[in-house]
Amino acid sequence: MLALACVTASGAFADAQESGRVGAGAPEDIFMEITRAEDGAVTIAPEEFTLAHGGYYRFNVVCPEALTSETGYHFEATELLENAHIRVLSVGEVDIEFYMQGLTFRAIECDDAGSARFSFHPMRKGVYPIHVRDQAVPPTEAFGRVVVE
Template sequence: MKPIAAALALFLAGPALAQTQESGRVGSGAPEDIFMEVTHGDDGAPVLSQDEFTLAHGGYYRFNLVCPEELTSETGFHFEATELLENAHIRVLSVAETDLEFYMQGLSFRAIECDDAGTARFSFHPMRKGVYPIYVRDQSIPPKEVFGRIIVE
């Protein structure tokens, strides 16, 4: 009886355990949401709500790029995390609203542009440990830039 009770307890706890990301173990279940909001600062430069994220190697995450302001193609933002994308297994790309564009290159994408208020997101497994830069710029000439980073442990 005890082995059956233990197996049942593990089965029922499964969804709760799936939220814990463990380095070196490819995650399963629902991805853990990560949010980064990009807005304009007083000087017009992009401002990130968070500029550093620490993730578990092999974990399962959904990165949400949130652009809450009304934007145009002249006032929007351009997001890149090239090195992370080169070292991750991309699962799903999605756009919650219109005028958010994914630029595809091979089996991955290289950038997301916010040309209006909305959210774009991608779910992924980081497959290599390291520190990966995040680059966000506006559409001005020369562009105003801001940098963040993702640390995969």
């Protein structure tokens, strides 16, 4: 599944979204997996996403490891969220959904294995940073980016 997720996120399917046109229908799924490397560092895969301006996407943040509030991960993409129209935020494998209709949220935190996802339309072209950190003192961090063309 991760191989498919990486292909989807790498932009191989970005041609299905047309830049400058607000997407309709079902969102295109993209996945980011947060794990810990052998040396203890936080890692994300993939590190970059290329999206179409106005496209319709569902960003899946996946934390596959057993975690606690002391070892969990904190995901932020503040600038992307500020420049996107948020539609739906979903939590876990159960059908718990928050219909945002343009409202925003600040972060996603994984304190156990699981996933959260949000569907959105990127409304401004640009390069937006992704920041993921763990709860260690000092925290270890991983960085990625979303490119909206």
